[in-house]
Amino acid sequence: MELHPLLGSLQLTVPEGQGCFDCPPVDQVLPQFLRLFACGGPQGTGSNAEAGMTRDLLAILEAVGCQWLFGGGCQNAAPKLLRDLAVALCHYAAPLQQEPEEGDAGSPYAAVADRAEDAGLVLCNVVAKVEAAKGLGSAAVGSALRQLAGPAFVFAVTHVADTPWSKARSRSLAQELLDGLLRASDCRSVPEFLRGAREGEDGWFAAVMQCLKPELTKETWQRNPATKHVFSSMLLQVTRPWLSQHLEKVLPPSLLLSDDYRVENKILGVQCLHHIIRNVPAADLCHFNRAQVVYHALSHHLYSKEAQLMQVVLPCLLDLLPILERAPQRLAAPSDEVLRLVLTHMETEHRLSLRRVYARSLPAFVERLGIQVARHLKRLQQVIVGYLEVSDGPEEAARLATLETLKRTIQHAWPRMTCRLTVLLKALLRMMWDVVTDSSSTPEPVKNALLQRATECLLLLDHSSHGQVKVLLQGVLRSCQDEHLKEYLQKVQEEPTKSLSPPELKKEI
Known part of the structure; x- marks a missing residue:
């Protein structure tokens, strides 16, 4: 049989005694293909030559069986060659950060989807052959899967989502590749693929992170806009108890994202940190002072005026504070520091979107401090009164949350409420009116x-x-002209007054 045109251009020789093979062994074909791919084609002519080579390689793979990858004397070479091939195809189809050329009205990623389609076809074929070769009983097959899984998974996740660098066909092939990887590794889902199919079994998370590691440094992570999405989507699918063993791998990139100057990257980084906080044991987070490092990273965001960022930062801090306060106490507990800063910002904030975010988070902070919220009553009272005065639109999210804050504050700090009764009563009645x-x-x-x-x-x-309160409301009821308001005030008058402890207060209301 005649050699494929690409094989002829590679100037390959078939060893003596192997002339019956349709094409030379894999350990002759792929190394020369990879060398040519690295320099942009046989003549170093760039992307067109690379596209031609990718299609030629696909034609070769379609013409041979799985035995070509794992048969003969190349069993030891095949796994590493397949990994190098997958890495080369990942780089070939990577949506590297680029600016639109002058006069180019289209997307700067217009050509990436075409390259991803060609590369995806090759990788789907390779993974299908690895899956088919499992029945051969060769040790090289398992080794090939271990080498191939990381870069192939990165490629699939990069191109499976609806992004500026994808199109319907490239997304379909990426999904096909992902499904093939799951079948080849005997996994039923992506989380199972990453963490392991059975108890005590290692998944492929470490292999994928090893592949991503060069792309997640301070100098490199912004070159490829897909890198952060691959990392975050993968991280969010690994939960407790599997995530703790990978903490050293995932914490630095998450901090790096949260420290970026762009708000969307900060949000993504904080979401990654929140996932880590929820899914890693507190003891592991406190080890080497990691929790304190995360706290400092998050506390810087408290000065932001971006409502979307604050919406993810405040819940993240609330879950981190109990972990921080397991450590030996400092002069001021982190919960006090955070609440003090939040109340300071709330007092002067006039943007309704940010007021809503602050107000929604405040009840949880009060609940977190419990009786210790009494330290902040003066500032808290000013915020409650100020937020009850201002309507924030049809949903009244800020006012409803502020009333919840007041309710929890009274429940926890009830002995200190009598001296603040007049101010709070006026604020409530004014809001009700x-x-x-x-x-x-x-x-x-x-x-x-x-x-x-x-x-x-x-x-x-x-x-x-x-x-x-009943005594003070008597005059209000006599002068109130609104029947609807009188109905609610009458409920207070009819309720028997009790002297209750904090737990009973919570149970009653």
Whole structure:
């Protein structure tokens, strides 16, 4: 049989006694192919030559069986060659960061999807042959899968999502490659592929991270816009207890992302850090002062004015604080430091989007501190009164969350409420009057929710002040002209006053 045109150009020789083979052995074909690929083709002519070679190689692979990869005397060479091939194809189809050329109105990644399609066809063929060769019983097959899995998975995840550097065909091939990898490794899902199919069995996470490692340094991670998405999507699929053994591999890239100047990268980095905090034991995070490093990285974001960033930073800090406070206490606990800073920003914040984010997180901070929230009552009272005064739109998310904050504050710090009763009572009544006289587009269920939560706060204040709220409300009820508001105030008057401890306060309301 005549050699394929690419084989002829490689000037290969068939060893004596092997003339019956349709083409030379794999350990002759792939090394020369990889050398030519590295220099851009037989004449070093760039991407067109690389595309031609990729299609020629696909034609060769389609013409041979799986025995060609693992038969003959090349068993030891095949696994490493397949890994080098997968790495070369990853680089060939990588969406490297690039600026549009002058006069080019199209995407700077327009050609990447075409390259990914050619490379994906080759990798799908190789993985299919590895899967078929499992029945041969060759030790080289298992070794080939170990070498191939990392770069092939990176390629698949890079091109499987709907991104500027993909198209329908390249995404379809990437999904086909991913499915082939799962079948070849006897896994039913991507999380199982990464962490291991059975108890005590290592997955492919370490192999994939080893492949990604050169792309995740401070100098290299921004060259390829797909790298951060591959890393984050892979990380988020590995959970407790498997993630702890990979902590040293995943923590530095997550910190690197969160420290970037672009908001979208900061958000992605914080999401990665939050996943690590939730899925790694506290003892491992405290070891080598890792938790403190993460805390410093997150605390810098508290000065941001980006609502989307704060929306992920505050919940992340809330989950980190219990871990930090297991360590020996400093003069000021991290929870106090964070709440003090959050309240400072809340006092002066006028953007409604950021006010909502702060207000939604505040109840959890109060719950976290418990009775120790009494240290912050002066500042907390100012924030509560200020946020109850301002409507934040039809959903009233900030006001509802602020009422929840007040409720939890009273439950935890009830002995300190009597001296603040007048200010808080005025703020609640003023807000309730605003709600019942509101003629805007606020839905009735939202208004009712505000009035109901305000009533709960009035009841708690009454219990904590030994009935003083009922006395002060008597004059309000006599002069109130709105029947709807009187209905809620009457509930407070009819409720028997009790002297309760904090646990009983929580149970009652």
